[in-house]
Amino acid sequence: MTEKIRGRVVRPGAVVPGIVEVDGPTILSVAEHADAGDDIILPGFVDLHCHGGGGHTFTRGDAGEAAKAAAFHLRHGTTTMLASLVSSPYELMRDATAAYLPLVDRGVLAGIHFEGPYLSAARCGAQNPEFLREPSLEELGALVRLGAGAVRMMTIAPELPGALDAIRYLAAQNVVAAVGHTDATYEQTLAGVAAGATVGTHVFNGMRPPHHREPGPVVALLDSPAIVCEFVADGIHLHDGMLRFAARATPHRGALVTDAMDAAGMPDGSYELGGQEVAVTDGVARLVRDGSIAGSTLTMDATFRRAVAAGLDLPTAAAMAATTPARALGLSDELGALEAGLRADLVVLSADLRVKRVMRAGEWI
Template sequence: MVTEDSARRTALSGRVHTGYAEHQDGLVVVEGDRVVHAGPRSGYSGGDPGRHHVLAPGQMVLPGLVDVHCHGGFGADFSSSEEEAIRATLDAFHRQGTTTLVASLVTASREDLLAAEPLLAELTGEGLVAGIHLEGPFLSTARCGAQDPAQMREPDLELAADLVAAAAGTLRTMTFAPELPRSRELAELLVAHGVLPSLGHTDADTGTVDTALRHLQALLVDAPGGGAPRSPTVTHLFNAMPGIHHRSPGPVPACLRAAAQGRAVVELIADGTHLDPCIVLWAFELAGADSIALVTDGMAATGLTDGIYTLGAAEVRVRDGVASLVSNGSIAGGTATMLEVLRRTVAAGVPLGDALRSATVVPARVLGLTGEAGGLTVGALADLLVVGEDLRLGAVMRRGRWISGDLFP
C-alpha cells in the first residue's frame, strides 16, 4: 500500500557508508530533505520506504562532502567575482559532491574584505554556503604564501570587530598568526562572537604555537552558547609555516601533538601538490582521522583547464593542474575538488573510512553542524553521493533532491 509519506520517500539499498560506519547490506531512506533511516537494511522498520533504488555491484552511498577552506572554483573567485558567477560556481561544487562549503576570502584591504562579506552572508542565509572563512589579514608576512604581504597587518581589534559585524553572524572561522601582538585579544574577540580561531600562515616557534593552542582550547571550552565545545583548527598544516628541523621543530610538531590529544583539528590539502602522499599518511597515523579535516584550498581554476586565473587581486597561472603566482611562482591554492582529495587520500594508503570521516564528519563538527551535515544520520539533511569502486562520481543528492548524475531519474 502506497501512503502519502511513502510517496515522498526515496530509498537506496546496497553498500552504504554513513560517515561513521559502513554497512554492506545497508539502506538509506530519505523523506523530503531529511534522512529518516541510515544503517543496516535489517534495522529498518518504518514501513514502505517509497521509491527504491538498488545499487549496482561496486557502487556505494557516501555522505555529502564538507569543505571548510575554499576560495572559489569553476571560474569564480569568492573574493572578487560577481554574484552570478559565484552562484554558478556554488551550484557546480554541489553537483561535484561538495554539498557543504565554506567560502574563504584571502587577505585584502579593509574595504575589499568588508565589501565581499555581505554577498556571502546572503548566500549563507539561502543555504548555498555554510558561512565565511577569513584567511587573514592578521598573518605573518614571512609566511604569506600566495597572499599579498602588503595587505597583512598586526591584529587590529577594531577592524576584526567590523569584519565580524559585516558578516552578520555568518563568519565561521578566521586564520591568524599567533606570534603577532594582540593575537590573544583577537582570539578572545572571535570566540566571544562565535567565530572559530584557526592558526596559520605563521612563522612561530613550537612553544608559541603550543601556548596559543592551549589558550584557544581553554577559550572554546568556556565559550557561551552551549553545545559540545569545539577545538581550534590549524589552517593547511605544513603549508605556509616553517618545516620541521631537528633543532628548530617549528609549528608542525606542536600542531600534530595537539591534534593527537584531541585539542586541535588540522587541515590537510591532500591534493598531491601541497603535500606528498607519505606526509598525508603519516599525519593520519599520528593525529588520527578524528582530528583531521581534509580541505581543497580551491581557487578559481578548480574544475577547469590550465590557464590564467585570479586569487583575490593576484594573477595565477595553472599548468598541469598546479596553480602558482605569476609574480613569484608560489603555490596559489588548489585545483582539486573534495572528491578528488578524498580519492588521493585513499590512494596514499589511508583507509576509506578514515579518509571519509575527515572529509565529512570532522569538518561538519568544526562548523558546529554535527547531526545536520557531514553524516547520514536520522534527522540530518539528505546530502549524499553515489560513487563507483574507484570513487568516481555517479550521482549527487542535496537536501533530498538529485542534482547531478544519470543513475536515477
C-alpha cells in the same frame, strides 16, 4: 515522500551494504541490506577552505560569482562549504561579508572564511604581502557584527602582536579561529591554541617547517587534541606518505580541504588570486612572481580519491571529508554523517570513486 538509496554505505568505522532511507530533507533510517549493489554512498562533503572553482571566485566579494563557484563544487559532492577569501583590504572584507550574507541565509554557503590578512609576511605563500597587517579588534568586531553569524572562520598567525586577543575574541563570538601562514614557534602556536584556536589551516603548508629542536607549528597542531588539522591531498601540497602519516597522527581530527581557486575544473592558463598573477600548468597553480603554490585546482571528490589512493580506508577518508569538518563548524548535529535525523546530504560514487549523483537536503542535484 520517502526515497531509498541502495549501496555500500560508509558509516563511522565501517562500510556496510545497506539502504539509506530519506524522508524529505532528512535521513529517516540507515539499515543493512544484502545485495545493495556496488555504488558507494558517502555523507556529502564539507569543505572548510575553498577560494572558488569552475572559473568563478569567492575572493572578490561578488555574490553572483560566489553562487556559481558553490554550484560548481556542489556538482562534485560538496554539499556544505565555506567561501574563503585571501588577504584583502578591510573594505573588500566588509563588502564581501555584506554580499555573501544572503547566500548564507539561503544555505548556498555555510559561511565565510577569511584566510588573512593577519598573517606572517615570512610565511605568506600566495597571500598578497601588500595586504598583510597586524590583527585589529576594531576590524574584527565590525565584520562579525555585519556578518550576523555568516563569518564562520578566520586564519591568523598567532605570533603577531595582538593575535592572541584576536583569537580570544573570535572564540568568544563562536567564530572558528584557525592557525596558519605562520612563522610561530612551538610555544607561540600552543599559546594560540590555549587562546581558543581550534583549526590548523592547510597544516605543513604556509608554516615554519618542523625541526627536531624546534618543532614549530606543525608538531604543535598535530599534537593538540583540540585542533582539527586541514590537509590538501593533491600530491603537490603534501606527499602521499606525509598525508598518510598525518592522517594517522590525527585520528578524528584530520580534515580534507580543497584550497581550490577559480581554476578548479578549468583549463591550464593564466588566472588571478588576491591581485596576483597565477599560472596553472598541468593542473598545478603557482604565483608567477615567485613560484609559490597558489591554492589548488581540486574538487572534494578528487581529494577524496587521492586520500584513498594514498592508503586511507573509506571510513577514514569519509570522516576527513565530511564528519570532522562538520564538527569543526559546530554542525555535527545537523550534517556530516549518514545517520537518522541528520540532513539528507549524500554523494553516490561508482566503484572507482567517481561521482554519480549528489543529494542535498533530500533533493538530487
